[in-house]
Amino acid sequence: MNLDEPAARRRLTGYIARATGKRTATIVALERMSGGAVQENWALDVELDGELQHWVLRTDAQATVRESLTRAQEFTVLEVAHAANVFAPEPLYLCEDLAVTGRAFFIMRRLPGVAAGHKVTRDSQLVADPARLARELAANLARLHEIRPSHPQLGFLKTMLARDNIAHYRSYLDTLPDAHPVLEWGLRWCELNAPAREETTFIHRDYRTGNYLVHNGSLAGVLDWEFPAFGNPLEDVGWLCARCWRFARPDLIVGGIAALEDFLAEYERASGRTVTPRDLNYWQVMAHLRWAVIALQQSGRHLSGTEPSLELALTGHIVGELELEILNLTRSYLKNT
Amino acid sequence: MNDRPNARELLAISHATFTAEILPALPEKLRYTGLMIANALAIARREIEAGDAPARAEFERLCVLFSDGPRELAGDALAVAVADYNHRLANEIRAGRFDQEERAVLLEHLRRTTGAKLAISNPKALNAK
Missing domain, CATH: 4.10.860 (DNA Excision Repair, Uvrb; Chain A)
Structure with missing residues (x-):
């Protein structure tokens, strides 16, 4: 499918008229948005009976990542998150009829704001009160973690607790031609230090700077709902606080925007959980392991020759940086020592 | 030439x-x-x-870690030998060999290997912190 083709646009216009039940629907603008190696996002402006709507059309890119949800599942996740008062784009219409554009897609409301990590962490005009933004991220994450595995609409999500993650990453490393001793060390450390008991909630699994929109200094919405699961809620906390997602400000633990206390006090208050330094350290290690595995998968897409890409190729070269952080974070806490 | x-x-x-x-x-x-x-x-x-220097240094450390005598290797033979050792190392880490007494030796080796890798792929990360 190519949404730049007039025929595809005509079919899309017809679909929108049917889906909305309006008499006239006109596509005013349809432009590919930046980012999204896995999914394509298109900024879509539509006039419905004379009223202008700002939407995003989200569809599969050519290459699919095996861990990603289908568009229909992602649409359901957005519905559930939205109903739970989590800041997220409101999902509007799901189209699984391949006759329209050739691929499944859904339409959601377009939120205002800036997401780019290097801007959010660098531009103090954008985030006038970083501590407040950190509290908003915390309260929002606590609301998200109130969604439980018993939710009737989310039966398709898998459960990934600490040991499931370890097994999953090991099974992936076992498919690679080269061994990765630092990652093996990190996984062994995580195995030895795995929490005895874990709470299981809905988790976003990509809740980080770069994936949320900041508008007028406030959290406008969280994006990229393609990798959620049921798991340990602290996995999301570790991911948000991992060094690899701090962009221009590695000194600011919470996503390169704020100090830990700014976030943690509010998360603990809103969720009723206690996050110890040991918990945080553990899930920061897991975050770097996960990102390293994803980076290896991405460079593998280039190396296999199926998807030659300079960006994917260079992703292979960030593994060393992630390994260094894993070594820095695993100096203590080994059980029985 | x-x-x-x-x-x-x-x-x-x-x-x-x-x-x-x-x-x-x-x-x-x-x-x-x-x-x-x-x-x-x-x-x-x-x-x-x-050039070969990082692989040779890694190989020498791996020889010590596995109590093997030093060998003079270069080029592809060196790369294969390092890859073989790393498979063995990965397996033994997973099996728990380095959980206790040998942990410090392992971490020192991994730190050097990672440092050598970053000196090529991202020297800035090496100097950070």
Whole structure:
């Protein structure tokens, strides 16, 4: 499918008229948005009976990542998150009829704001009160973690607790031609230090700077709902606080925007959980392991020759940086020592 | 033997010229791609400059870790030997050999290997913190 083709646009216009039940629907603008190696996002402006709507059309890119949800599942996740008062784009219409554009897609409301990590962490005009933004991220994450595995609409999500993650990453490393001793060390450390008991909630699994929109200094919405699961809620906390997602400000633990206390006090208050330094350290290690595995998968897409890409190729070269952080974070806490 | 400048020298001057003349002239839309090309050229140059030395140092440490005597290897044979050792190392880490007494020795080795890798792929990360 190519949404730049007039025929595809005509079919899309017809679909929108049917889906909305309006008499006239006109596509005013349809432009590919930046980012999204896995999914394509298109900024879509539509006039419905004379009223202008700002939407995003989200569809599969050519290459699919095996861990990603289908568009229909992602649409359901957005519905559930939205109903739970989590800041997220409101999902509007799901189209699984391949006759329209050739691929499944859904339409959601377009939120205002800036997401780019290097801007959010660098531009103090954008985030006038970083501590407040950190509290908003915390309260929002606590609301998200109130969604439980018993939710009737989310039966398709898998459960990934600490040991499931370890097994999953090991099974992936076992498919690679080269061994990765630092990652093996990190996984062994995580195995030895795995929490005895874990709470299981809905988790976003990509809740980080770069994936949320900041508008007028406030959290406008969280994006990229393609990798959620049921798991340990602290996995999301570790991911948000991992060094690899701090962009221009590695000194600011919470996503390169704020100090830990700014976030943690509010998360603990809103969720009723206690996050110890040991918990945080553990899930920061897991975050770097996960990102390293994803980076290896991405460079593998280039190396296999199926998807030659300079960006994917260079992703292979960030593994060393992630390994260094894993070594820095695993100096203590080994059980029985 | 090919004429000079050699691969390292050609990469060095390509990187310098690209950074000085092409990158500033690129429109905003292509800037990220330009930065990626500059980065890739720099990594390739550093890898060629380092040559066999990082692999040889890693191999020597692995020989000690596995109580094997030193061997003189180069080129593909060296790469294969390092890869074989690393498979063994990965398996033994997973099996728990380094959980206790040998942990410090392992971490020292991994730290050096990672340092050598970053010296090529991202020297800035090595100096951070």
